[in-house]
Amino acid sequence: MTQLSSILKMRLATLRNQAHNLKKDSLAKIFVVVFGLTNVLGIGYWVSYESFKFVESFPAFGIALNGKMVSLLFFALLVLVILSTIIVAYATVFLARETEYLFQHPIPPRTIFFVKLGEAIAFSSWATLFLCLPVLVAFGFIRKAPATYYLESAGILALFLLFSGLAGTSLAILLAPAVRSFTPRKLLALGGCLLLALGWIFLRSFNFWDMDGENNLLILDRFTTELTAMHSPYSPSYWASAAVLAAASGNHQEALFHGSTLLANTLIFVPLLSWYGIRHYGYQWIASRGAPAGKTPAKGGKETAAAKSNPAQERARLRRQRAISRGPMAALISKDILTFVRDPAQLSQSLLFVLLMVIYSLSLVRIPAYLTSGELQLLIYFANLGAVCMILSSFTSRFLFPLMSLEGQSFWIVGLAPVSRSYLVREKVLLGFGISLILGLLTIIISNRLLHSPPELFAGAVFTLLLAGICLTSLATGLGAAYPLFEEDNPARIAVGLGGTLNFFASAIAVAILIVIEAAPYLLAGTKPGPWRHASHLVSLAFTAFLSTLSLRLGSRAMARRDF
Amino acid sequence: MRHVGTLLTLSTFLFWLTMNSLVYLRQLEVESLDQYRAGVTSFLGTNLFRERWLGIYKKNRKIGYSGATFEKVFAAEGIEMHSVLESKMDLELLGRAFRVELDGTLVLDANMKPTNLQVDALFEGTARLTLSGHREGEQFVLTVKQGAFPIFRLPLHLEELCLGNGLVPSLPVAGFRVGDVYRVPCFDPITLGRGIATVTVVSKKTREVDGLAADVFCLETSFQNVQSKSWVTGTGELLKQELGPPFEDVILRRETRESARRFFKR
Numbered sequence: 001m002t003q004l005s006s007i008l009k010m011r012l013a014t015l016r017n018q019a020h021n022l023k024k025d026s027l028a029k030i031f032v033v034v035f036g037l038t039n040v041l042g043i044g045y046w047v048s049y050e051s052f053k054f055v056e057s058f059p060a061f062g063i064a065l066n067g068k069m070v071s072l073l074f075f076a077l078l079v080l081v082i083l084s085t086i087i088v089a090y091a092t093v094f095l096a097r098e099t100e101y102l103f104q105h106p107i108p109p110r111t112i113f114f115v116k117l118g119e120a121i122a123f124s125s126w127a128t129l130f131l132c133l134p135v136l137v138a139f140g141f142i143r144k145a146p147a148t149y150y151l152e153s154a155g156i157l158a159l160f161l162l163f164s165g166l167a168g169t170s171l172a173i174l175l176a177p178a179v180r181s182f183t184p185r186k187l188l189a190l191g192g193c194l195l196l197a198l199g200w201i202f203l204r205s206f207n208f209w210d211m212d213g214e215n216n217l218l219i220l221d222r223f224t225t226e227l228t229a230m231h232s233p234y235s236p237s238y239w240a241s242a243a244v245l246a247a248a249s250g251n252h253q254e255a256l257f258h259g260s261t262l263l264a265n266t267l268i269f270v271p272l273l274s275w276y277g278i279r280h281y282g283y284q285w286i287a288s289r290g291a292p293a294g295k296t297p298a299k300g301g302k303e304t305a306a307a308k309s310n311p312a313q314e315r316a317r318l319r320r321q322r323a324i325s326r327g328p329m330a331a332l333i334s335k336d337i338l339t340f341v342r343d344p345a346q347l348s349q350s351l352l353f354v355l356l357m358v359i360y361s362l363s364l365v366r367i368p369a370y371l372t373s374g375e376l377q378l379l380i381y382f383a384n385l386g387a388v389c390m391i392l393s394s395f396t397s398r399f400l401f402p403l404m405s406l407e408g409q410s411f412w413i414v415g416l417a418p419v420s421r422s423y424l425v426r427e428k429v430l431l432g433f434g435i436s437l438i439l440g441l442l443t444i445i446i447s448n449r450l451l452h453s454p455p456e457l458f459a460g461a462v463f464t465l466l467l468a469g470i471c472l473t474s475l476a477t478g479l480g481a482a483y484p485l486f487e488e489d490n491p492a493r494i495a496v497g498l499g500g501t502l503n504f505f506a507s508a509i510a511v512a513i514l515i516v517i518e519a520a521p522y523l524l525a526g527t528k529p530g531p532w533r534h535a536s537h538l539v540s541l542a543f544t545a546f547l548s549t550l551s552l553r554l555g556s557r558a559m560a561r562r563d564f
Numbered sequence: 565m566r567h568v569g570t571l572l573t574l575s576t577f578l579f580w581l582t583m584n585s586l587v588y589l590r591q592l593e594v595e596s597l598d599q600y601r602a603g604v605t606s607f608l609g610t611n612l613f614r615e616r617w618l619g620i621y622k623k624n625r626k627i628g629y630s631g632a633t634f635e636k637v638f639a640a641e642g643i644e645m646h647s648v649l650e651s652k653m654d655l656e657l658l659g660r661a662f663r664v665e666l667d668g669t670l671v672l673d674a675n676m677k678p679t680n681l682q683v684d685a686l687f688e689g690t691a692r693l694t695l696s697g698h699r700e701g702e703q704f705v706l707t708v709k710q711g712a713f714p715i716f717r718l719p720l721h722l723e724e725l726c727l728g729n730g731l732v733p734s735l736p737v738a739g740f741r742v743g744d745v746y747r748v749p750c751f752d753p754i755t756l757g758r759g760i761a762t763v764t765v766v767s768k769k770t771r772e773v774d775g776l777a778a779d780v781f782c783l784e785t786s787f788q789n790v791q792s793k794s795w796v797t798g799t800g801e802l803l804k805q806e807l808g809p810p811f812e813d814v815i816l817r818r819e820t821r822e823s824a825r826r827f828f829k830r
Contacts (some may be wrong), residue, residue: 058773058774058775058776059774059801059818059820060773060774060778060797060801060803060818061773061774061778061797061799061801062774064797064798064799064801067609218770218776218777218778218779221778221779222779225779225798233587233590233591233594234587234591242610245609245610245611246610249610249611249612249613250612251610251611251612251636253638254610257586260583261583261584261586261587263579263583264579264580264582264583264584265580265583265584267576267579267580268576268577268580270576271573271576271577
C-alpha cells in the first residue's frame with residue numbers, strides 16, 4: 001500500500017506541477033479544449049436525441065428499435081473497448097519506459113501491474129465514457145425516465161467500461177507470450193486474417209449485400225433482432241443494456257439484478273489479476289524485455305553477409321541503398337517509417353484506422369438512389385466531404401501529432417544531424433502529408449464514385465481534400481512541435497494530452513471552415529453557383545496557405561527555442 | 565487485519581458464484597415456461613408497463629375503441645400482472661343500435677392465473693352489469709350482478725386467464741416464430757362466455773407500417789366460433805385486426821391512447 005500511495009502521490013504531484021506551470025498561452029489552450037469538449041458533449045447529446053426522436057416517431061416499432069439500438073451500442077462498445085484495451089494494455093504493462101523505471105524501485109510487481117493496468121483502462125475508455133454519457137442522457141429524456149435513471153445509467157456505463165477494460169487486459173496478458181513468439185510479419189498476417197473473418201461475420205450477419213438502401217430501419221431492426229450474441233443472457237453487453245433499459249422504465253429491481261451481475265463479473269478479475277501480478281507478471285515483463293520480435297535473422301542481414309562475400313553483389317546493394325536514400329530527407333523519413341513499423345501498438349492501431357476507412361466506404365455502397373440525386377445530392381456530397389476530412393483529422397491527431405514527441409529523450413541524436421530543426425518539422429510534414437494523402441484520396445475517390453458525383457463536384461472534392469490534407473498535416477506537426485511531450489513514450493497518451501486535444505479541436509475547426517468556404521457558393525447562389533465556385537476554391541487555397549504557414553512557423557520557432 | 569484480503573477474495577468469488585448461478589437459474593426458468601408465459605415475458609421484457617390502443621372501424625367509420633394496459637407490479641404476495649381494459653363501441657343487434665362500455669381490471673399472479681377481477685359493463689339503455697371474481701381455494705369464482713342483485717355465480721377452474729374486449733381477445737405476447745400456437749382460456753365480458761382462444765402464428769411478411777417497411781407476423785385467432793386475423797410486430801405491437809363473420813366488416817387499427825379516446829369525447 002505504501003508503494004502504491006507513493007506512486008499515486010507522484011502522479012498528483014505531476015498534475016499539480018503542470019497546473020502551476022500554466023502560462024498565459026496555456027490558459028488559452030485550456031479554454032479552447034474545454035470549449036471544444038463542451039461542444040462535443042452538446043453535439044453528442046443533440047445528435048442522439050434527434051436520432052432517438054426520429055426512430056420513436058414510428059410508434060409501431062420505433063420504441064422497441066430504440067431499445068435494441070441501446071443494446072447494440074453496448075455490444076459494439078464491448079468489442080471495441082476490449083480490442084483497444086488489448087493493444088493499449090500490452091504497450092503500457094509490458095513495453096512502456098515508465099514500467100521499466102518503476103521496476104528499478106523496490107515496488108512489488110503486483111503494485112506496478114495494477115498501476116499500469118489502471119492507466120491502460122483509463123486511457124482506452126475515458127473517451128468512450130465521455131461520448132456515450134450524452135447518448136444515455138438523451139435516451140433517458142426521450143423515454144421520460146425517472147431522475148434515478150441518470151445516476152443508474154452512468155454507474156452501469158462506468159462499470160461496463162471497467163469490465164471491458166479488465167477483460168481486454170486479461171486477454172492481453174494471455175496473448176503476450178504468443179505475441180512475443182511471433183515475428184511482426186506473422187503477427188500482422190494473423191491480425192489481418194482475424195479482422196477479415198470478423199468483418200465477414202459482421203457483414204454476413206445482416207445480409208449487407210441484399211440491402212437496397214430504402215429500408216435501412218428494417219435492416220437495422222433485423223440485424224439487432226438476429227444478433228444472438230447481443231441478446232444472450234450470459235453476455236456482459238446484455239447485462240449492461242438490460243440494466244439501462246430497466247432503469248429507464250423505472251424497473252429498479254431488474255436494473256439492480258443486471259447491475260449486480262455485471263459488478264460480480266467485474267470484481268472477479270481483481271483476485272485473478274492480483275494472483276497474476278504476484279506470480280507471473282515479473283517474469284513475463286522480464287521475458288518481454290529479452291525477447292526480440294522474430295527470432296529468425298533479418299532478411300537484410302542474410303543479404304549483407306552474402307553480398308560481402310561477393311563484391312559485385314555488395315556494389316549492387318550499395319547502389320540500391322543510395323537510390324532510396326539521397327539526402328537527409330529520405331534518411332529521416334525512412335527512420336520515422338522504421339520506428340513506426342517496429343512499434344506493434346502503432347501498427348495495429350493504424351490498421352484499425354484503415355479498417356475504419358474501409359467500413360466507411362462500404363457503408364456507402366447501398367446508399368438510396370434518392371439521396372444521390374436532386375437537392376439532397378449536394379447535402380450528402382458535403383456531408384461525405386466533412387466525414388472523410390474528419391476521419392483524416394483523427395488520423396493526423398493520433399499518428400502525426402505525437403511524431404515529434406516520440407523523438408523523446410534521444411532527440412539529441414537527431415538534433416546533431418547537419419540539418420536545422422525547422423527542416424525536421426518539414427520532414428514530418430512531408431511524411432504525414434504523403435500518408436494522409438494516399439488514405440484520404442482513396443477514400444474520397446471511392447466515396448464520390450459511390451455517390452455518383454458529377455465531374456465538377458468530383459474535382460472539387462479532390463481539391464478540397466488536398467487542401468484539408470495540407471491544413472491537417474501542418475496543424476498536427478506544427479502543434480506537435482510547439483507542445484511536445486518528450487518525457488512520454490506512449491503515443492496514445494501524447495495524442496490525448498492537452499496539446500493533442502487542442503490539435504484535435506483546431507483540426508475540426510479548420511475542416512469546418514474549409515467545408516463552409518466550399519459550400520458557401522451553393523448556399524448563396526443555389527445549385528448552379530457558376531464562377532462563385534472558383535472564387536471559393538481560391539479563398540480555400542488562401543486559407544490553407546495562411547493556416548499551414550502559421551502552424552509550421554509556430555512549430556519551427558518552438559523547436560528552435562528549445563534546449564536539450 | 566491479516567485475513568482481510570483472504571476474506572475479500574472469498575466474498576468476491578462467492579458473489580460471482582451467486583450472481584452467475586442466479587442468471588443461470590433464471591434462464592432455466594425462462595426456458596421451462598410454457599409458450600404463453602414465455603410470450604408474456606418476452607412482451608414485457610425489461611419494461612414494467614405496456615399498452616395497446618385500437619380504434620374500431622366498420623366500413624371505414626369509427627364505431628369505438630378498445631384499450632388495454634399491462635403492468636408488472638411487485639406486490640407483497642409476489643409479482644403480479646395488472647391488466648386494465650377500457651373498451652367502448654356502438655354495436656347493432658337485430659336492427660337496434662346500442663352502445664357498450666367496458667371498464668375493468670384483471671389481476672394475475674406470476675403464473676398468469678387470476679387472483680382478482682372487476683369489470684363494469686354498461687349496455688346503454690339496457691343494463692349495467694358488474695363482474696367480479698376472486699379465488700376460493702383451487703377455484704376462481706366469478707359473480708355477475710345487475711346493480712346490487714346477483715344474477716349468477718360461476719366457479720371456474722383456476723388456470724391462466726385472458727380478458728377479451730367483446731370482439732376478439734388479443735394476447736399480450738411477443739417473440740413469435742411461424743408455426744407457434746398459443747391456447748389460452750379467455751373470458752368475454754359482453755357475452756359472458758368463457759372458452760379457449762387459439763392463436764396460430766401463420767406467417768411473417770414485410771409490410772409497410774407508418775410509411776416504412778417492417779417485419780410483421782400474421783396471427784389467426786379462433787375464439788367462440790369467431791375467426792380473426794391480426795398483424796403484430798415481433799415485439800408484440802398489435803397493428804391491425806380483421807374479424808370474421810358475423811363481424812366481417814369490422815376492423816381494429818392501432819392508434820395512440822389520445823386518438824383512440826377522441827371518438828367518444830362528444
